[in-house]
Amino acid sequence: MLQITEVDIYYGDVQAIKEVDLNVGENEIVFLLGSNGGGKSSLLRAISGIVPIQNGQILFKNERIDGLTPWDIAELGLIQVPENRQLFPLMTVLENLQLGAYSRRARGRKEKELELVFELFPILKERANQVAGTLSGGEQQMLALGRGLMSAPSLLMLDEPSFGLAPKVTYMLFDAIAAISRQGIPILVAEQNVNVVLPLAKRGYVIETGQIVLEGTSKELTNNDHVRQAYLGM
Amino acid sequence: MGQDAKKAPWIVLFAALLVVPLLISSPYFQDIVFLVYMQAILSVAWNIAGGFAGVFSIGHSIFFGVSAYTISLMSKHYGIPPLIGVIIGIVLVIAVCQTLGRLLLRLQDMFFTLATSAALLIFYHSTPYFRNITGGWSGVSLGRELGIINLAFDNPVWYSIIGAMVLIAVTLLSIWIKNSKTGYYFMALREDEAAASASGVNVQAYKIRALTISAIITAIASAIATGHIRQVSPDFAFSALRSIEMFLFTIVGGIGTVAGPLIGAFLLTPISEFLRVQFGGRIAGLNQLIFGVVLIIIILRLPEGLVSLAWHRRRAAKHNKYVKAENAKINASCENPAYKVQDEVLEKVLKESNMEVQNPDDDCRIEVTQPKSPVQEKADKLLCVAGISKKFGGLQALYDVTFDVYNGEILGIIGPNGAGKSTLFNVINGFIKPDSGTIKFLGSPITGKGPHKVFEAGIGRIFQHLKPLRNMTIVDNVKVGAFGLTSDRFKAGRLAKEALERVGFSPNRYNLLPGQINVLEQKQLELARVLAGDPKLILVDEIMAGLKPEEIDEVVEILRGLSSQGITLAIIEHRMRAVMKLSNRIMVLHHGRKLCEGTPADVVADDDVVEAYLGVTLEESQKAAWGSDN
């Protein structure tokens, strides 16, 4: 589905991403593990077309998408739920969700997707007319995820969904992510919380200082000393 | 040697400024010379506030007008000679400036700019209202008696000469400011207010200072112009167009530079005058229309002004040379740098992990690499934080956080993203006022004091999102911190270089800009800027983020070095290995509350921490997820 080859990203003279290769196949969850400043968000932003790449290429459904605008990429069904929610804080929950379905691709399926989101997160239905800025952290993350689903994704990218959430909420949320995946939507999830992400995904990558330093199945990486050390503090 | 070469063009320019009026006999051209000098003085004045300090006013005519009206009204109503009136005018302008500054500078950029224009309009509209005093829209005229005391000369060349002398004086002042502590503080607050205030700059006070210096020069220019024109009306005194020309000329020439406003005024004033005379009768407004076009072209094509034409070429040449050298180094060191680097990283990573985790099965083992807790009981409390709470809207960012930092220790602060760690630093640093609680540093309360006071007290701050002063060189960045200790620029330069040495910054790269250095060097730069102010405690927010493992080791060494030199450190960190290795004590924050504190070993053994910070144990979570999913 998504294939990234030898991508470089520079901010001014500073290189943020260096020769990154990464791919996501049909029906799979892939994690991208890394700490703050490691380059997770830069890579995801580049895939979504928010920051330009300098070298390499990004293929989605076998077509090059690097150089396209973010809205063109969203139109193709490659959807990102950005870091730290990034909701429309002054709009209602329902309006936030409706905007998720702004693209032509998603607009037709709006009603169906909305039902699905409400089924997945009943609390959002209760709060449909509440202003998004007044939701709790967990509800906001659900809304962000719901908004992403409204875009009718054919691949979903999640940037640190566990950000600032209590463990219980995080596990609940990751259950929902697993449920989304079971519907056949491939997911790329960037995280630094190993505990939730390793059990969720079958395989993934470890990114540090803009480079992929490790790659493997969750089981391999769970037992990898470096991962245990750097991300578990053990 | 280099100094003299730099001075030469200025000396030539100053001489020319004085000589040119003497060579001109036509009164018309004499008037143009005078006008050019006036515009140049005004642009230099505006540049000190708008260019150096980023205090972007479009109401500078207020100062011009207050001075002009004071001189003429004092003369008319009280018979005070204009030369004395100038002094009274300056005093009044300072008063107006301080009042306006205090009122308006609390507003953010754009609000401030709009408010200055609103203030100008108040002056413009209310002056003619007091018709009995101000003479309404036609204004007041000055007497015709000659003599310097009346600012009246029979030969117009005198106005130009006085203009030239003032222009030379303000240009020298502008050069001096640019190199002084004041100038560094101006530029620092222009580049980044948060970084500036955390480096000891009293942002409000320095903004007012910039505005005041600028206003005084404007008032002096106004005095000369008033002497020349001898009729003060609202349209002359409180002209909105003049306010605009002041920034327009500066921007066209090059904002924030010493030469920019001069170039702008020298070039545009004659053009404008020529257009006015040529087409003024038939096509009124053509000169202003062309100004508009010039302004747009400049800002779209040459945003740093005409000065940058000369400048950029020099800087670009320097930069290319540097990049070439750097590339050559990389090529020499390995044929296939990409693979090589990745392998090296991997190798290093694997090697380290083997070395430090002796028993991979034992999840909670922390290797203690140095004797912990050199802390003497309570005797050495450097920082006491008691009961700090802070709410943002519905979010309780901090809840009743209490802890102490002991002299000489390294305190690690950990917690998941969003736990309130950076907010805590912002509260200690004085950026955010807590809802409740107190903070004491060295026994005296610092709660609610501004960041520059906190810096003066001896607390430095490294921001998670680095805040380099982008348009200042590395060494100039650090000098801003050093000016907290001294006002002498040479001494500040020495302190800056010392600080850069202490963090191991490579000396041949001191004159680069922050955009040209790598991430590690940017972190070193931030450390150096703080160090230059000689802090007792540094709050370090995620300095390891985005660094390679070997760079992390380097930073760990730098921090240890600072610690051994007696500097206390409080570090927020996500890199567990680094923080465990580095810290004497660790405090865990979770959802704005302190979960626990203690030695690294204690903290990792704490059940609450394992549950909250690390979630449930890895095995449990695997069971939970894989059990259900598969």
Place this chain on the structure above:
Amino acid sequence: MLAQIITLAICNGSIYALMTIGLTLIFGVLNIVNFAHGEFLMLSLFSAYWLTTLSGMSPYVSLLIVVPVFFLLGVLIERLLIRPIIDKPFVAQICSTKGLSLIMMNASLIAWGPSVRTVRANFAKSVIQFKNIYIPTTHIVSFIIALVALGLLFYLLQKTYVGKAIRAVSQNAISAQLAGVNTKQIYGLAFGIGIACTAGAGVIMSPIYATTFAIGQTFSSLAFLIVVFGGVRSLTGTVVAAFIMALVEALASFYWTIHIKDAVMYAVLLIILLVRPTGLFGSKRG
């Protein structure tokens, strides 16, 4: 007498609101302070003047031509001049839009000279009486049109998909992009709508105010005053502030003198900013 003053002020307030709301919208969505705002108003006043003078149509009918044309003009200007300075420092914005303002104002001076022109509506002289209140018919008509236009704008922004996208972009442009919103289009659209509102205000002002090349300066100061007073990003704030300012203006003229009204209005603004540094409905953001 006081009732008369207040009724007139309310009519003026609605016109001020329509005149200003475009500035608020443009700032909220594009983060650009449009210093040429008043000149668009001036240009629309001239358009109304020429259309009524040359073709003899009622100024209110000319709305149907002026508003769409100014919408397109706005879209075009956004494309050429505004897009390159989005996300640039404030200095760049002020130069670009102030440059545009100088060009428009002086082009008008060159083209049509400094003379004062007045537009005659067919019922310019008629007055509507309600008990002891006398209101010129032009004021009433302008008031109604302004309210309808404001209503349409709020409906567009609150209820339509495009309107929601406009609001979304103003709250979080990146998120909007990720949801598939073409922000470039929205920027053009918002600028066009902003200018169209201003043009509408200009046309309904034309029978009430005399038109000169410099009128843009006067009214752009007033518009900035209202925007800042209302709290920059808040459309509701702008409408409320417009009515308050119209009242302040009327009362200052009534109890004091018309010459001091501007000074009083700016003084009121300064006082508000001292109490609430971000204006009446302002939030911390921004």
